[in-house]
Amino acid sequence: MRGLSFLKSGLSARLVVINSLGLLGFFAGILFLGQTRESLTDAYTQSLEVQAQIIAEALGESAGDDTDTGDIINDIETDENTIQAGQIMAPRLNAELTEQILRRIIAPTLNRARVYDRQGQLVIDSDVLLHSGAVISRDLPPPSFSAQNDTAPANNFQPTDTDKAGKGDAVLKAINIAMQGEMRASAQRTPNGDDIVMVAVPVQHYRAIIGVLLLTSPPGEIDRLVAAERTFLAKVFLVVLGVTLILSFALAGTITMPVRRLATAIQAFQAAGGSLPAPDTVPDFSDRQDEIGDLSLALRDMLTRLMNRLDTIENFAADVAHELKNPLASINSAVQSLASTTDDEARKQLMGILQADILRMNRLITDISEASRLDAELGRAAAENFDLSDLLKQMVPLVNGDIQIKIKAQVSINAQRDRIAQIIRNLLDNALSFSPAKEITVRLDSDRTGIFIHVDDAGPGLPDGVEHKIFERFYTDRPNEHDLHSGLGLSISQQIARAHGGNVTARNRINAYGARFTLFLPHQGK
Known part of the structure; x- marks a missing residue:
């Protein structure tokens, strides 16, 4: 189960929840906002209108041009501002052809089609037609005609019993509007709570209205469409949710599992002894x-x-212990000899050895303390701009010796002034300790790569192969074991130089006696 441990991660849970919340909100909005029902109703109504118009045109054409048995009706032509009226002979609906048309067009659908003739008589009802196979024709209540025009359409048409399902007024209104030559579409609700869509269109033969087609959807069809749409959306949602969860867990695994492995490795370091x-x-x-x-x-x-x-x-601790043992061993030996000798001259020499070893230990402890604090102090101290040539001139009087300064370029640098001065002091002290005549030369130079301070001594030079070793802690090749140098000066100088982006190098002088130590610092300083 280790591979599934990332499932317990809080980060994994947050990734999954955040990715799922947006999807859930989107799905809920689709399901519970009314826009889905309204859009489906509008789309279904438009489809029913197109179907009704096609059927009405087919019925109008099926009436033919036989006007011998037709009706005399008003011919109404309407434009924007005028109404011209006359009378024409219009054919009647052909019941047999109407039956054939409805059987072919309505049978594949669940819609209900009712055809009324000009007199308001129900010619065909597709529900009866498709179930019994018979063509029905029954009289409706007699329409009322105006006194001026006894052939006018029935404006107070009364629905039959089959139309009195709580929507008779709507059916009557739709038929009367269609009789006037306009298409009427509306959505109604039955007493059972089912929604239906009803479309009434005039059946025309040329310019004459010879009947009305009333096309209605099955009860509850809109609800079924909405339910089917929601079911489809629910299936899509489940698929998308599954994909989202899989991708979320995969994403969480690529993040949390590596982080957990890294955390485990760090904890191993913490728990190690x-x-x-x-x-x-x-x-x-x-x-x-x-x-x-x-x-x-x-x-x-x-x-x-x-x-x-x-x-x-x-x-470092091992080196410190080793370096402290030497003066302590010397002090111990001198103390033992001092206790056993009575010669004043010997006692004087032993006291000198004790004093030198004590001074050496004091210098050693001071340098060790300096080296242990150096990293922290280098990180805290602020840099400043200063002139290196001025600093060199100030350092020369602080040491005892014959020092020549050659400044080939006036250069300024942004660095920790006290630490750069410490490097120069260490290099001067080191050079003087190896120069019998105490003669050294200091040269300041600069080029495009950086700044160079060369310190040349007149000593024996460097033994072969120690150019890098001399910068190690406590290294010294001075023959005098009671020398006060701790062997940390060059190591500290190198550490300071590297903290400023530079370094200290050493080599023997060419065509001359002695060694050359060079401090390099980049122009940008630290």
Whole structure:
């Protein structure tokens, strides 16, 4: 079950919930807002209107041109501002052809079609036609005619019993409007609560209205369409939700599982005792090319630096212990000899040794304290702009020796002034300690790469192969074991230089005696 542990992650849960909420809100809006029903009703009504118009045109054409048995009716032509009236002979609806048309067009649908002739007589009802196979024709209540025109359409047409299902007024109104030559479409609700759509269109033969087609949808058809639409949407929602959940869990897994592995590796470091695991135990996700990969690289680099720092501290402690043992051993030997000798000259020499070892230990402890605080102080101290040539001129009187300064360029730098002065002082002290005549040369130079301070001494030079070793802590090749130098000066100088983006190098002088130590600093300083 370890592979599914990411399901318990709070981040995974948030990803899944956030991705699902938007989908749920969208689905709820579709289901519960009325726009779905209204749009379906409008679309169904338009479809029913088109179907009714097609059937009405077919019925009008089926009446033919036989006017021998037709009716004399008003011929009404209407434009925007005039009404011209006359009388024409219009054919009557052909019952047999009407039956054939309705059988072919209405039978494949669930709609109900009723055809009324000019006198308001129900010619055909598709419900009766399709169930019994018979053509029906029954008289409706006699229409009332106006005194001026006894052939006018029935404006107070009364519905039959089949039309009295709570919608008789609507049927009457629709038929009367269609008798006037206009199409009427409306949505009605039956006493049972079912919605129906009703369309009444005039049946015309040329310009003469010879009847009315009343086309209605099955009761509850709109509800069935809405229910079917919602069912379809629910299925789509479930599919999309399933895909969303799968993708969400996959996304959560690609995020939480690597983070969990990284956290486990870090916890292993925290729980480790004396033996810390190697930085390679932290998973490497650098191939992801994303924030997780960056985090993995950063953690591995941080742990590598931490392990190196711990190794440095351990080595430093070992070096300190070793360096302190030498003066302590010398002091112990001098004290024992001092207790057993009565010779004044010997006692005087032993006291000198004790004093030198004590001074050496004091210098050593001071330098060790300086080295241990150096990293923190370098990070806290602020940089400043200053002139290096002025700093060199100020440093020369602080040391005892014959020092020549050659300044080839006036340069300024942005750095920690006191720390740069510390490097220069260490280099001067080191050069003077190896120069028998106490003669050294300091040269300040600059080029496009950076600033150079060269310190040349007139000593024996560097032994082969120690150019890098001399910058290690406590390294010294001075023959005098009671020398006050701790062996940390060059190491501290290198550490300060690197913190400023530079370095300190050493080599033997060419065509001359002695060694050359060079401090390099970039122009931009720290």
